Amino acid sequence: MPKQQANWSPYDNNGGSCVAVAGADYCVIAADTRMSTGYIILTRDYSKICKLADKCVMASSGFQADVKALQKHLAARHLIYQHQHSKQMSCPAMAQLLSNTLYYKRFFPYYSFNVLGGLDNEGKGCVFTYDAVGSYEKVGYSSQGSGSTLIMPFLDNQLKSPSPLLLPVQDAVTPLAEAEAVDLVKTVFASASERDIYTGDKLEIVVINADGIRREYMDLRKD
Amino acid sequence: MKLDTSGLESAAPVWGAPSELVDGFSAAPSFEVPNTTDFDGFQKEAIQMVKPAKGTTTLAFIFKEGVMVAADSRASMGGYISSQSVKKIIEINPYMLGTMAGGAADCQFWHRNLGIKCRLHELANKRRISVTGASKLLANILYSYRGMGLSVGTMIAGWDETGPGLYYVDSEGGRLKGMRFSVGSGSPYAYGVLDNGYRYDMSVEEAAELARRSIYHATFRDGASGGVASVYYVGPNGWKKLTGDDVGELHYKYYPVMPSTVEQEMVEVAGA
Numbered sequence: 215m216p217k218q219q220a221n222w223s224p225y226d227n228n229g230g231s232c233v234a235v236a237g238a239d240y241c242v243i244a245a246d247t248r249m250s251t252g253y254i255i256l257t258r259d260y261s262k263i264c265k266l267a268d269k270c271v272m273a274s275s276g277f278q279a280d281v282k283a284l285q286k287h288l289a290a291r292h293l294i295y296q297h298q299h300s301k302q303m304s305c306p307a308m309a310q311l312l313s314n315t316l317y318y319k320r321f322f323p324y325y326s327f328n329v330l331g332g333l334d335n336e337g338k339g340c341v342f343t344y345d346a347v348g349s350y351e352k353v354g355y356s357s358q359g360s361g362s363t364l365i366m367p368f369l370d371n372q373l374k375s376p377s378p379l380l381l382p383v384q385d386a387v388t389p390l391a392e393a394e395a396v397d398l399v400k401t402v403f404a405s406a407s408e409r410d411i412y413t414g415d416k417l418e419i420v421v422i423n424a425d426g427i428r429r430e431y432m433d434l435r436k437d
Numbered sequence: 438m439k440l441d442t443s444g445l446e447s448a449a450p451v452w453g454a455p456s457e458l459v460d461g462f463s464a465a466p467s468f469e470v471p472n473t474t475d476f477d478g479f480q481k482e483a484i485q486m487v488k489p490a491k492g493t494t495t496l497a498f499i500f501k502e503g504v505m506v507a508a509d510s511r512a513s514m515g516g517y518i519s520s521q522s523v524k525k526i527i528e529i530n531p532y533m534l535g536t537m538a539g540g541a542a543d544c545q546f547w548h549r550n551l552g553i554k555c556r557l558h559e560l561a562n563k564r565r566i567s568v569t570g571a572s573k574l575l576a577n578i579l580y581s582y583r584g585m586g587l588s589v590g591t592m593i594a595g596w597d598e599t600g601p602g603l604y605y606v607d608s609e610g611g612r613l614k615g616m617r618f619s620v621g622s623g624s625p626y627a628y629g630v631l632d633n634g635y636r637y638d639m640s641v642e643e644a645a646e647l648a649r650r651s652i653y654h655a656t657f658r659d660g661a662s663g664g665v666a667s668v669y670y671v672g673p674n675g676w677k678k679l680t681g682d683d684v685g686e687l688h689y690k691y692y693p694v695m696p697s698t699v700e701q702e703m704v705e706v707a708g709a
Contacts, residue, residue, distance in 0.1 A: 219478075220473065220474075220475065220478075220479075223482075224471070313542075313545070313546075314546070316542070317542055317546045318468065318469075319468075319469055320468065320542070320543075320546075320587075321468055321469070321470055321471070321480065321483070321585060321586070322469050322470065322471040322483070323483055343520075345519070345541065345542060347540070347542040347543075348542045348545070348546065349540075349541035349542035349544075349545050350545070351520060351522065351523060351524065353520075353522065363517060377510065377521065377522040377664065377665045377681070377683065378522055379510050379522055379524065379664070379665040379667050379681045380665055380681045380682070380683065381667075381678060381679075381680050381681035381682075
């Protein structure tokens with residue numbers, strides 16, 4: 215009998231897009247709320263954004279079951295950290311924890327494409343972007359998910375900042391004001407919904423600044 | 438062959454007796470492996486998800502004053518440029534550098550693991566580890582995972598008691614000592630420029646310029662390389678980042694636009 219291929223895959227792609235933009239004293243993290251499988255929309259109201267720590271929020275697209283497992287794992291590790299150190303994890307620390315958590319499943323990866331956003335220890339916005347197995351970099355802005363190939367070029371055009379590798383070192387965070395950055399993110403998703411079938415329904419925006427975390431919603435195309 | 442699972446041990450053990458606060462993360466370390474009949478096929482598919490960024494140019498060479506290390510900063514996933522600002526030169530410790538080619542996560546994780554091992558060696562032996570030793574540690578880890586789909590093509594460059602050291606280590610388990618190496622899809626182009634301009638007795642500035650030009654030429658001809666050309670120097674006091682230049686700007690620096698003489702000029706025609 216010829217060798218049979220597996221006709222069951224442990225993975226699925228629930229679609230959707232995520233974006234994060236870092237500012238001088240704020241960070242904007244946004245994701246659409248559509249969850250789909252193939253051509254079927256499972257729900258129009260699913261949050262892809264998860265608060266990991268006081269000043270640290272993660273948005274993930276990909277396979278939402280793996281994303282949920284990953285969020286639970288990180289929340290549990292954060293709780294242990296709080297018990298052991300009597301304080302919240304900083305965003306850069308959580309960024310490395312996420313990287314290691316992803317790599318520990320190197321041979322059975324979490325199908326999860328993440329962006330982490332928050333404020334660093336000095337209150338400056340920071341965004342970290344990941345691949346599925348944990349390689350990460352601190353950037354000024356990033357997008358992941360089905361619409362990222364549509365969104366990234368637009369963000370590059372509007373926000374392209376000097377590379378952090380240049381010498382002498384130049385700042386990577388965007389000079390935009392918080393309200394302008396939120397507007398930009400809304401524009402970006404409106405455009406992505408036009409041309410990506412997996413992005414749409416509603417946009418959830420989370421803004422972190424010195425005053426805390428606030429949440430905003432905006433309707434997107436439902437087709 | 439016993440897999441090296443030291444990369445998985447939890448950093449800080451729980452205080453006091455492990456019996457009370459048993460967090461399942463201190464249990465016996467092991468990589469989760471999927472329960473399939475066809476491990477190879479599964480890994481091949483899983484790799485597609487990660488698409489190792491082999492598109493890269495990195496190089497390193499030993500010369501009279503020490504070691505020069507340079508790399509581009511582009512990461513590509515198929516035809517899509519996923520990042521133009523990837524750090525491909527990894528600082529293992531203040532006197533040792535590693536370069537990244539192949540899977541970004543594999544290189545980042547195992548270089549960090551190597552840094553931890555080097556520090557433990559220092560604490561256990563009261564002296565710094567040699568470049569030979571560090572590269573051997575990494576090569577042994579990668580050899581133990583041979584065949585499992587890791588993709589790592591790295592150079593370990595450093596300065597130890599015996600002087601400058603440079604080793605090439607890859608995920609097939611290979612480890613080579615040498616004076617000049619270049620790794621990645623842009624390496625043939627980089628070798629061309631590097632081999633042509635190399636002399637053992639160069640000054641630090643000349644060596645840096647040679648490294649920069651080699652990376653520039655590789656990014657010019659290889660679509661999978663680009664971004665920022667970073668150049669690092671490793672000397673007796675450790676490494677120092679010398680330059681980081683956008684290769685687009687380097688192009689116009691090396692080949693400035695010359696205003697050329699106008700042969701024929703178009704003139705406005707008055708409306709008929």
